[in-house]
Amino acid sequence: MPSVDDMIIRKIQTTQKINVRKWGDGVNKTNKAPTCVLFDHEEKFVSFGYEAMNDFRLNPKEIDYSKWYYFEHFKIKLFKQEDIVTKETMLEESLAIQNPESKKKMYAVDVFAAVISYLTGEVVKEEFMQSKKHKGTKYKLEDIHWVITVPAIWDQNAKLFMQDAARKAGILGKNLTLALEPEAASIYCRRVAVGDSEDNEGCKAIAALGIGSKYVVLDQGGGTTDITVYEVTGKNTLKEIHQACGGHWGGITVTAKFNNFLLRLLGNDVITNVKINNPSDYYQLLYNFEHTKASFTEEHSKLPKDNQTLPLPFSWLDHFQKVTGCDLEDTVKQSMYRSRVSVKRDKMRITNELFRSFFDDSIKNIVKEMENLLKKKKLEGVETILIVGGHSMSTILTNAINKSFGKAYKIVIPKNPDIAVMKGAVLFGFNSRMITSRVSQ
Numbered sequence: 503m504p505s506v507d508d509m510i511i512r513k514i515q516t517t518q519k520i521n522v523r524k525w526g527d528g529v530n531k532t533n534k535a536p537t538c539v540l541f542d543h544e545e546k547f548v549s550f551g552y553e554a555m556n557d558f559r560l561n562p563k564e565i566d567y568s569k570w571y572y573f574e575h576f577k578i579k580l581f582k583q584e585d586i587v588t589k590e591t592m593l594e595e596s597l598a599i600q601n602p603e604s605k606k607k608m609y610a611v612d613v614f615a616a617v618i619s620y621l622t623g624e625v626v627k628e629e630f631m632q633s634k635k636h637k638g639t640k641y642k643l644e645d646i647h648w649v650i651t652v653p654a655i656w657d658q659n660a661k662l663f664m665q666d667a668a669r670k671a672g673i674l675g676k677n678l679t680l681a682l683e684p685e686a687a688s689i690y691c692r693r694v695a696v697g698d699s700e701d702n703e704g705c706k707a708i709a710a711l712g713i714g715s716k717y718v719v720l721d722q723g724g725g726t727t728d729i730t731v732y733e734v735t736g737k738n739t740l741k742e743i744h745q746a747c748g749g750h751w752g753g754i755t756v757t758a759k760f761n762n763f764l765l766r767l768l769g770n771d772v773i774t775n776v777k778i779n780n781p782s783d784y785y786q787l788l789y790n791f792e793h794t795k796a797s798f799t800e801e802h803s804k805l806p807k808d809n810q811t812l813p814l815p816f817s818w819l820d821h822f823q824k825v826t827g828c829d830l831e832d833t834v835k836q837s838m839y840r841s842r843v844s845v846k847r848d849k850m851r852i853t854n855e856l857f858r859s860f861f862d863d864s865i866k867n868i869v870k871e872m873e874n875l876l877k878k879k880k881l882e883g884v885e886t887i888l889i890v891g892g893h894s895m896s897t898i899l900t901n902a903i904n905k906s907f908g909k910a911y912k913i914v915i916p917k918n919p920d921i922a923v924m925k926g927a928v929l930f931g932f933n934s935r936m937i938t939s940r941v942s943q
């Protein structure tokens with residue numbers, strides 16, 4: 503007889519779709535919003551995600567950059583492994599406008615609480631209750647159970663911090679579950695068609711891994727790389743057999759390499775000048791890079807002499823001229839990058855070879871970490887590597903992992919690796935007894 507939990511899970515899997523809210527405008531909608539938030543001079547929440555990015559980038563007249571606060575990638579900024587996070591921890595804004603040496607700060611717990619409050623209040627009202635299916639349903643906020651996911655490498659303090667932020671945002675303790683991200687990812691991946699083996703209902707699924715099978719979950723996010731190892735202990739249960747390890751080699755490492763390149767090409771003074779005088783254009787270039795990065799594939803890197811084109815806002819050219827007295831187009835022609843980069847009016851072209859190199863560090867570190875991990879005695883018998891997280895949408899990354907580990911291990915990437923954690927968290931919310939044990943930290 504299946505247990506009640508088992509039946510609920512089955513119902514969710516088979517009859518209920520897990521809805522995913524789409525973020526952004528027009529055709530470029532995504533499953534996740536960027537981790538960006540904007541506050542006004544009184545530390546009052548203004549906008550989140552793409553809206554915050556756009557407010558910040560496109561409305562320089564309305565925003566007082568010297569007094570407003572803009573935070574991005576704030577999760578990773580806060581949780582460097584060595585830091586202890588408390589209610590007193592301050593979060594530094596992303597961009598210092600007037601004085602790059604002294605960044606404005608807000609209490610981190612207030613930043614997180616404001617974002618949670620926006621997501622649980624506004625978004626629920628707008629998305630959930632307006633949907634045809636739920637229109638007319640009487641509900642109280644207490645009727646909703648929330649699952650907040652945290653990376654497995656977070657320590658106890660970071661988890662307490664998240665609970666505090668949720669409480670501040672008005673979520674009652676009894677309505678909150680914290681889920682570890684690789685656990686959520688593996689719960690999801692055990693439920694969907696991800697492999698090429700079939701279970702007895704003819705469904706392709708990692709659930710076909712028999713009891714005793716061991717696998718690695720590699721979660722490649724924006725900031726962090728989370729690597730955890732599990733063993734299947736039952737139809738709906740997992741056991742962690744190796745503590746989370748990993749580092750800060752997510753998608754933003756690639757962007758950081760691009761920043762280093764800009765620094766070498768243009769110099770610090772030019773970049774600082776753009777930041778101070780035209781912050782929206784500073785962000786526009788990084789935004790353009792993010793777009794190009796997301797469409798850059800392994801196929802491009804097979805054509806190393808071809809180019810990627812980045813629109814370059816004119817103020818970058820102006821500031822280069824003002825600071826150096828030289829024309830950027832000519833300077834690039836004489837620089838060490840002359841065979842790999844060119845600038846023509848408001849376009850910067852970068853060869854695929856150079857563009858590919860921005861991924862090198864992130865890939866090198868991940869492969870090294872995985873090699874070290876897989877050598878460990880207690881990982882003997884691991885057969886499968888499950889890859890999730892937004893950065894794993896990149897074929898540059900997945901090809902590199904395949905090349906290094908594809909012969910010895912089965913590599914599994916779910917269809918939408920970026921939302922595996924989110925959907926798994928929903929399933930976990932219905933049955934948090936799925937994880938039978940964890941390796942104690």
Ligand SMILES: Nc1ncnc2c1ncn2[C@@H]1O[C@H](COP(=O)(O)OP(=O)(O)OP(=O)(O)O)[C@@H](O)[C@H]1O
Nearest residue numbers: 723724725726752753754795796891892893895896
């Ligand atoms: N097609 C793509 N190619 C390359 N990178 C991509 C692609 N799509 C998304 N990314 C990158 O994935 C990252 C976001 O991944 P994800 O949504 O899993 O992060 P996160 O869960 O918010 O971060 P973290 O897990 O570190 O807390 C970003 O750095 C983004 O640039």
Ligand SMILES: [Mg+2]
Nearest residue numbers: 683723724891
């Ligand atoms: Mg993540």
